[in-house]
Amino acid sequence: MDTVRSAPRMEPVRWSPPPAPQRARRGSGSPSADILRRVELPGHGPEDVVFGADGSVYTGTADGAVLRVDIVTGAVDAVANTGGRPLGLHAGPDGSLLVCDAHRGLLRWSGPGGSIEVLVDRIDGEPLNFASNVVQDPDDGMTYFTASSRRWPFEQWMGDLLEHSGTGRLLRLSPDGTVDVLLDGLQFANGVAFTPNREALVFAETGAYRLSRYWLRGPKAGTQEALIDNLPGFPDNIALGSDGLIWVALASPRNPLLDALLPRPGVLRRMVWQLPERLKPAPKRTAWVVGVDLEGSIIHDLQTDGTAYAMVTSVAEHGGTLVLGSLDESALAITAVPGIAPTETN
Numbered sequence: 001m002d003t004v005r006s007a008p009r010m011e012p013v014r015w016s017p018p019p020a021p022q023r024a025r026r027g028s029g030s031p032s033a034d035i036l037r038r039v040e041l042p043g044h045g046p047e048d049v050v051f052g053a054d055g056s057v058y059t060g061t062a063d064g065a066v067l068r069v070d071i072v073t074g075a076v077d078a079v080a081n082t083g084g085r086p087l088g089l090h091a092g093p094d095g096s097l098l099v100c101d102a103h104r105g106l107l108r109w110s111g112p113g114g115s116i117e118v119l120v121d122r123i124d125g126e127p128l129n130f131a132s133n134v135v136q137d138p139d140d141g142m143t144y145f146t147a148s149s150r151r152w153p154f155e156q157w158m159g160d161l162l163e164h165s166g167t168g169r170l171l172r173l174s175p176d177g178t179v180d181v182l183l184d185g186l187q188f189a190n191g192v193a194f195t196p197n198r199e200a201l202v203f204a205e206t207g208a209y210r211l212s213r214y215w216l217r218g219p220k221a222g223t224q225e226a227l228i229d230n231l232p233g234f235p236d237n238i239a240l241g242s243d244g245l246i247w248v249a250l251a252s253p254r255n256p257l258l259d260a261l262l263p264r265p266g267v268l269r270r271m272v273w274q275l276p277e278r279l280k281p282a283p284k285r286t287a288w289v290v291g292v293d294l295e296g297s298i299i300h301d302l303q304t305d306g307t308a309y310a311m312v313t314s315v316a317e318h319g320g321t322l323v324l325g326s327l328d329e330s331a332l333a334i335t336a337v338p339g340i341a342p343t344e345t346n
Helices: 154-163 256-261 266-273
Strands: 037-040 049-051 057-060 065-069 076-081 086-091 097-101 105-109 116-120 131-136 143-147 168-173 179-186 189-194 200-205 210-215 224-228 233-240 246-253 286-292 298-305 312-318 321-326 331-336
Touching: 049 086, 049 312, 049 321, 057 086, 065 086, 086 143, 097 131, 097 143, 105 131, 116 168, 143 189, 154 256, 154 266, 168 189, 168 200, 189 246, 200 233, 210 233, 246 321, 256 266, 286 312, 286 321
Parallel strands: 086 131, 131 189, 189 233, 233 312
Antiparallel strands: 037 331, 049 057, 057 065, 065 076, 086 097, 097 105, 105 116, 131 143, 143 168, 168 179, 189 200, 200 210, 210 224, 233 246, 246 286, 246 312, 286 298, 312 321, 321 331
16 A cells, blocks of 8 residues: 655745635525435445446445445445545446556556556656546547545545645546646646537536536537536536436535635634644535536535535436435435435436
8 A cells, every 4th residue: 555645844925715606604494305314334434426327326435445235235245445445436447447546646447356446546757646526528538537535545635625735636537548737726626527519528626616618529628617616515526417407515615614715814824724624614514516507507406414424525417316425324215306206226
């Protein structure tokens, strides 16, 4: 297993965030995901969830395990171990998985009985730090992935949000092994998903409270634009649903203390970073996902309090079923899109 990088000295950058929308302060007063069924796991922190080609749900946990989960029966099998910390996943039609590993880079598991292969662990001679989320185009084999920070290791993710130095990247791996940096200077680049026609990518910047669209084809190819700005919470992993919506996990509502610190002199954030963990800005316990259309409108806003499940960092939708993952839990959570009779696989 690769050693975990040590945290750097904090070098805060000032930023004036937009005023938090009322929704950020309204708690769980929206239409809520009232029923969350837990599927317990033999590991902690299922950070991302994806539906595999076999209908199972796949996730990775803090011990390096990649798990296959039958969300109907609750059966869980460990199918691989990355030897690091798996985060974002992409399921291929051939049963393989692409895995963003926070310590080891971009990996590929070839499927049942197969091994783990390292695809990218360095970029321009620099170790790939904090690979976050990944998708692959089945037509041309192009793989697109994010790296959240060049400075802060995964275990110190809060340091990047507090520093706000913007070292996240959107990257492309070609079938010939070439890696291109499509976008740099992103504020904690996180989830990434295709639009339904794969003409563009949608990606999350957790530290900017924003989803953006990066055009891959057409007259806007190579350009980016905001899809939805000033979100009421911290967007984490995202996924294209079977309903054509981009489903977004909001790990926590906006933090008033963090918003107040960001435009102020950096010495204040250095002081906060030295405080005991219990005194630092912390995620509020809630379970929150939203479904966004390609016009940037929120179609579904589903939230409940964090009593049964909290810090939702991923969501996958299929046939009206929503599967949630979390950095803090030792289970997946299952709920449904309101008004749609869910069809659970397996």
